[in-house]
Structure formats: structure tokens, C-alpha cells
Amino acid sequence: MAFLNSLPDRPVAPRASSEELMAALGGPLPEASQDAVRIVDDLSSRLEPGVAATAGPRYFGFVTGGSYPVALAADWLVSTWDQNAALHVMSPAMSALEACTARWILDLLGLPEQASVGFVTGAHTANVTALAAARHEVLRRARWDVEALGLQGAPQLTVIAGEEAHVSIHSACRMIGVGSKTIMRVATDEQGRVRPDALEWALSATSGPTIVCVQVGNVNTGACDPLVEIGELTRESGAWLHVDGAFGLWAAASPAYRRLVSGLSDADSWTTDAHKWLNVPYDSGIVIVRHPAAHRAAMSQTAAYLTPGQGEQRDGTDWVPESSRRARAVPIYAVLRMLGRSGLADLIDRCCRLAVRMADRLGNTPGVQVLNEVVLNQVLVRFTAAAGENITNEVIAAVQAAGVCWCGGTMWAGAPAMRISVSNWRTDEADIDRSAASILECHSHVGAG
Ligand SMILES: Cc1ncc(COP(=O)(O)O)c(C=O)c1O
Numbered sequence: 001m002a003f004l005n006s007l008p009d010r011p012v013a014p015r016a017s018s019e020e021l022m023a024a025l026g027g028p029l030p031e032a033s034q035d036a037v038r039i040v041d042d043l044s045s046r047l048e049p050g051v052a053a054t055a056g057p058r059y060f061g062f063v064t065g066g067s068y069p070v071a072l073a074a075d076w077l078v079s080t081w082d083q084n085a086a087l088h089v090m091s092p093a094m095s096a097l098e099a100c101t102a103r104w105i106l107d108l109l110g111l112p113e114q115a116s117v118g119f120v121t122g123a124h125t126a127n128v129t130a131l132a133a134a135r136h137e138v139l140r141r142a143r144w145d146v147e148a149l150g151l152q153g154a155p156q157l158t159v160i161a162g163e164e165a166h167v168s169i170h171s172a173c174r175m176i177g178v179g180s181k182t183i184m185r186v187a188t189d190e191q192g193r194v195r196p197d198a199l200e201w202a203l204s205a206t207s208g209p210t211i212v213c214v215q216v217g218n219v220n221t222g223a224c225d226p227l228v229e230i231g232e233l234t235r236e237s238g239a240w241l242h243v244d245g246a247f248g249l250w251a252a253a254s255p256a257y258r259r260l261v262s263g264l265s266d267a268d269s270w271t272t273d274a275h276k277w278l279n280v281p282y283d284s285g286i287v288i289v290r291h292p293a294a295h296r297a298a299m300s301q302t303a304a305y306l307t308p309g310q311g312e313q314r315d316g317t318d319w320v321p322e323s324s325r326r327a328r329a330v331p332i333y334a335v336l337r338m339l340g341r342s343g344l345a346d347l348i349d350r351c352c353r354l355a356v357r358m359a360d361r362l363g364n365t366p367g368v369q370v371l372n373e374v375v376l377n378q379v380l381v382r383f384t385a386a387a388g389e390n391i392t393n394e395v396i397a398a399v400q401a402a403g404v405c406w407c408g409g410t411m412w413a414g415a416p417a418m419r420i421s422v423s424n425w426r427t428d429e430a431d432i433d434r435s436a437a438s439i440l441e442c443h444s445h446v447g448a449g
Contacts, residue, residue, distance in 0.1 A: 001016070003028045003044070003048065003051075004055075007053055007055060007056035007057070007066075008056060008057060008173050008426070011053070011403030011430040012052065012053045012056060012058055012403055013048075013052060013053075013401070014049065014050045014051060015049045016049035016050040020050075021047060021050040021208050022047075023180045024269075025043070025045070025046050025047060026047040031075040034386070036427040037186045044172055045308050050199035050331065052067075053406075054406075055067055055214065055424070056424070056426065057427040057431045058404060058405035058406070058431050058434070059228040059405070059406045059418040059437050060405060060406060060408075060419075060435070061408040061419070061421070062093065062405045062408060062419075062421065063219065063246065063273075063276045063378075063423055064276065064421065064423055064424070065275055065279060065425070066422055066424040066426055067279060067281045067331075068280070068333075068335050068338065068425055069336075070335060070338045071279065071331040071332075071334050071335045072107055072340065072424070073282060073333060074331040074333070074334035075281045075330070075331045077330060078326060078328075078330045078331070082094075084325065085316045085317075085325050085326065085327040086316060086317040086322075086323050086324055086325055087117075087169060087307065087308070087309065087315045088092055088181075088309035088313040088314060089307045089405070090314075090318065091327070093184055093312045093358045094172050094316065094327040094329070095315070095316065096136070096314075097307065097329050097330060098117075098119060098205065098314055098316050098327075099312075099314045099334050100333065101119075101329040101336065102329075103330065105117060105286060105288070105332075105334050105336075106288070106315065107343065108252075108329075108336070108344060109249060109250075109252040109264070109270075109272075109288075110264065110265050110420075111264070111270065111290075112253055112265060114290075116286040116289050116291075116292035116295045116319055117286060117287070117306070117319065118286070118288075118319030118320040118330075119284070119290075119319075119328045119329045119332070120187065120285045120286070120322075120429060121274065121283040121284070121285055121328075122246075122282075122283050122285035122408075123166075123168060123246035123271050123272065123285045124171065124172070124271045124285070125242055125285055125287075125320075126166040126272070126273075126287035127166075127169055127171075127172040127242075127284060127287075127289040128171075128172040128175050128176065128321065129289050129295075129298070130172075130234065130242050130270070130288075131159075131172045131173065131211060131242060131269075132176055133269060133294045133295040133297075133298045134211045134242055134268065134269060134320075135176050135178075135298070136297050136298040137268075137291055137294035138209035138210065138211060139155065139157065139209050140297075141238075142155045143208075145437075146172045147297060147298065150177070150411070151177045151178075152285050155208050156301070157178055157208075157210075157211070158184060158206045158209065158210045158211070159173050159178050159182070159183050159184070159210075159211045159213065160183070160184045160185075160186060160199065160203070160206070160210065160211070160212045161183050161184075161186070161194040161213040161214075162185070162186055162188050162193075162194040162213075162215065162225060163185050163188045163192075164192035164193075164213060164215070164220075165189045165214075165215060165244070166215060166219055166220055166244055166246065168244070168246075168414055169183075169213050169244060180443065181190050182215040182297075184202050184205075184206065186198040186199050186201075186202045186438065189342050191372060191427055192220060192221050192222050192223050193216070193218070193224065193225050194214055194225040194226070194238050196226060196229040196326055198307075198364075199230060199233055200212060200233050202231055203234070203236075203237045206237075206345035207255070210238075210239035211240045211242060212230070212234050212239045212240065212241050213241060213242045214227065214241070214242070214243055215243065215299065216243060216245040216248035216249055216260065216264065216377070217245055217248075217249070217251070217378075219419075220380050220412055220417070220419060221371075221373070221375075221377030221378055222355075222372065222375055222376030222377060223373070224248055224251070224260045224376070225243075225373070225374060225439070226263075227243070227261060227266070228261065228262055228263035229263075230263070231266040235266070240268045240269070241267040241269075241407045242267065242269045243268075244263065244266065244271045245264075245270060245271060245272045246259070246271060246272060246273045246285075247272060247376075247421075247423065248271060248295065248376060249261070249264075250272065250278065250344070251376060253341070253344045253345055254345040254348040254349055256352075257343060257349070257352060257359065260375060260376065266290070267290070268290045269288065269290065269295075270287075270288040271285070271287055271288075272285070272286050273285045273286070274289075274328075274331070274332045275384070277347070277377070277426045278335055278344075279335065279338075279347075279423075280331040280332055280333065280334075280335055283328075283329065284328045284332060284334075287320070291374075295318075295319055296318050296319070296355070296402070299317075299318060299319055299320060299321060299364050300317070300318040301323070302308075314331075323429075325445075342410070347425060348377075351427070352376055354372075354377075354378070354422045354427055354428075354429070354431075355374050355377045355378065355379050355420070355422045357379075357429065357433075358379050358432050358435070358436055359374045359379045360441075361433065361436035361437075362379070362381055362436055362439060362440065363381075363434045365440055367383060367384045367385065367443060367447055368381060368382075368383055368440070369382045369383075369384070371412055377423055378420070379406055379419075379421075380419060380420075381417060382412075382415065382416070382417050383418070383422065384445070384447075385446070385449070386447060391443075391447060392415075392416040392417055392418055393409060393416050394446045395442050395446050396399070396409045396416075396418050398442035398445060399418075399438060399442045402438050402442055404434055404437075404438035405431075405434070405435035405438055407420050407439070410432045
């Protein structure tokens with residue numbers, strides 16, 4: 001409670017170096033057992049100086065959510081119960097809860113109700129899972145059993161992705177045996193959206209089993225690929241369409257922002273995270289596949305001792321790469337029930353509104369340029385000094401040291417930029433104004449040399 005209560009005011013950046021932290025708790029492995037309460041006390045007091053306030057309201061780095069109290073409490077239950085959510089037979093409670101949470105997610109996002117849902121560690125693993133299901137299906141249609149035979153001697157498998165695809169798509173391609181260099185990369189526009197004409201060209205240049213990867217929510221700009229046009233092109237070609245929506249998929253839950261993802265429900269698979277914008281504790285990602293048979297074929301395993309669920313009984317392991325697994329659906333269920341449909345839409349709308357407020361506070365200052373159309377919860381900013389040189393990296397370092405808020409860096413259009421991602425349920429107008437003031441102060445100090 002002390003840590004949670006300190007979140008609104010503590011410096012956002014950690015204060016201890018790795019050496020200090022190692023010295024505080026490292027040392028040799030004890031020979032004899034030690035007191036449990038003392039261990040927990042030490043962990044909490046000695047490691048805390050190295051804990052970043054990522055769960056607090058002014059952490060804008062990466063795409064980082066906090067934890068709603070209800071999600072944290074639900075997560076304590078998960079550890080207390082210590083259920084293995086692999087099979088129905090191991091925990092009927094977790095199996096039922098996953099089934100219910102899966103239905104709610106499909107309903108909220110407007111996705112096909114027969115789609116299968118897997119609860120994984122994050123969007124990266126969700127992308128791997130979805131692409132494995134895609135690989136199964138496009139090769140099955142080419143009469144190749146990839147689970148039995150692997151890729152050696154298989155029909156040529158093509159993956160097409162935008163120039164701005166998230167790095168986890170590249171990594172997923174490595175893991176499904178396609179390799180990252182062989183991805184056909186299609187051009188994107190100035191906001192990082194896939195250009196339909198470029199995709200059309202790429203599709204016309206390929207034949208055979210093909211997977212197209214697009215995204216809603218570019219990690220830098222928040223831009224969403226134009227799914228309606230993309231959907232038409234992929235349908236005509238017979239390719240599998242995968243949508244990475246690690247944070248952007250939640251726009252579908254907001255009547256005000258749903259237009260950004262129109263065409264979403266026509267895809268074949270989707271990825272999102274709950275530990276980002278849904279504000280549940282790490283780690284928690286979701287994979288959704290329109291074709292349950294392909295999803296199950298790519299993931300499930302059988303052995304004499306693994307008793308499968310009967311009929312409607314859900315075995316969570318059928319939809320994920322893991323066997324033994326944490327019951328990650330529990331905090332998701334808790335947040336969805338606490339927010340309800342309207343509360344979730346409010347969360348999305350509020351973060352997007354606050355991102356616009358941040359852009360307005362920053363963008364009217366000489367030497368500060370907002371680089372993106374702030375369509376979702378991401379703001380991309382570049383800083384220059386009076387003489388015109390790019391001082392963005394220096395401003396980022398100064399902002400992190402000041403400790404009022406935390407923003408990270410990236411490269412955009414070949415030059416450094418600052419990323420501001422508004423994804424925390426606690427963030428309010430005052431947090432944005434305080435953070436913008438700190439950023440502008442750092443810019444003026446750094447700019448003055
Ligand atoms: C578009 C996109 N896809 C995938 C990921 C990977 O998510 P995770 O780190 O939760 O696995 C991210 C992370 O920011 C992302 O923005």
C-alpha cells in the first residue's frame with residue numbers, strides 16, 4: 001500500500017544504480033534458511049529505489065499500463081490459488097473463467113463469436129501464436145501438414161508486412177521458420193500506415209501460401225493501417241490477414257475511436273495486450289483466431305496422461321505455446337467487469353484526449369514539433385535548439401533525470417524523436433500539464449546550452 005500510495009508523487013525514474021541494487025541484495029547464496037517476513041521486507045525496502053514508477057500516472061515510456069486495484073487484487077488470488085490453467089481437469093474454475101473472459105473480449109472488440117482466444121504473456125507471444133495458426137492454415141490449403149512435416153520441402157510460404165511492422169512480427173517470423181529477412185516489406189505513408197497500392201503490388205508479385213501482417217496502433221505514431229482496403233485486397237488474393245493491435249485493438253471498444261479500425265472483424269487473426277491499455281499487471285497478452293481448428297492444430301498437444309476436456313470444457317493450453325500456465329484471464333475478467341462496456345470506452349477516450357492535450361501543451365512552443373497526427377494515445381515530438389540542431393536525445397535525458405515524468409526515445413524519419421504514450425488509468429489533466437511543463441523546462445535548459 002505504501003508503494004501504491006507513493007506512485008502519484010514519487011520520482012518516476014529509478015534512483016539506484018545496478019551496482020547499488022546488487023550490493024543491497026546480492027551477496028552469496030545463504031547456506032541456512034532465513035526468516036520469510038524479513039526476506040519480503042528486505043525485497044520491498046532495498047529494491048524499491050531501483051523500481052521505476054511505471055505503474056504511476058506520469059510514466060509515458062514504451063506503451064505501459066498500470067494496474068487497476070481490482071486487477072491487482074485478482075492477481076493476488078491467482079497466486080494464492082496457484083492453479084495450473086493448462087487443462088480443465090486441473091482447474092475447472094480457471095477453465096470456466098477463461099471461457100467467459102474470451103466471450104466478453106470478442107463481444108467488446110466486435111470480433112466473430114466463434115473465434116478462439118488464447119491468454120499468453122504478451123503481444124509478442126500472441127503474434128507468434130497467430131502466425132503459427134496462419135502457417136498451419138495456408139499450408140493446409142496447399143495440402144501440406146506443417147505440424148507433422150515442418151517447413152523442409154514445404155510449398156514456399158510468403159509473409160508480407162508493412163515497413164513499420166513491430167519488431168515482434170519479425171521475431172515471430174524467425175520463430176515460425178520463415179526468417180525475418182525474407183519478409184516482403186511494403187511501403188508505408190508518413191504516419192507509418194501500410195499503403196494499399198504497395199500491398200496490392202506485393203500481392204500481385206506473389207503466389208501460393210501467403211500471410212499478410214498489418215497493425216492497428218503504430219508504436220510511434222498510434223496510426224492504424226487502413227483495414228477496409230487491406231481486407232479487400234487480401235480476400236481477393238486468398239491470403240491470411242493478421243492484425244497486430246498490441247494496444248490499438250482496444251480502439252474497437254470505443255464508439256468514438258472505432259472508426260480507426262473499421263474492417264477489423266474481417267481479418268483472420270488478431271493480437272492484443274492486456275498489460276498495456278487494459279491496465280492489468282504484467283504479463284498478459286491475448287491472441288484471437290477466426291479459425292479455431294487452425295489455432296488448435298498449431299498449438300495443442302496430446303499425451304496419454306494429459307486428460308483433455310470433454311465437450312464444451314475448455315483446455316487453456318490448446319490455444320497457447322505453453323503447457324503449465326498462470327491463470328492470466330482472472331485479472332482481465334476483473335477489469336472488464338469493473339469497467340463494463342462504457343467504462344472501457346471511457347478509459348480509451350480519456351487517454352486519447354489526454355494525448356491531444358499533451359500535444360497541444362507542447363506543440364505551440366518554438367523548437368518543439370509534434371511529428372504525428374495524434375489519432376490515438378501516442379505523441380511523437382522532436383526538439384531543436386535555436387540554431388536548429390536536433391537536441392531530442394538531450395531533452396529526453398534531462399526529462400528522465402528531472403523525474404516528474406518519464407518519456408523514451410525512438411527514431412522517426414531518420415532522426416531522434418521522443419515518444420509519449422498515455423496508457424495509464426490514473427493519468428489525469430493535472431499529470432499532463434505537470435509533465436508538459438517539465439518537458440518544456442528541460443527543452444529550454446538544454447536549448448540554452
Ligand atoms: C504493435 C506492437 N506489437 C507487439 C508488441 C509487443 O508487445 P509485448 O512486449 O507485450 O509482447 C508491441 C509492444 O509495444 C507493440 O506496440
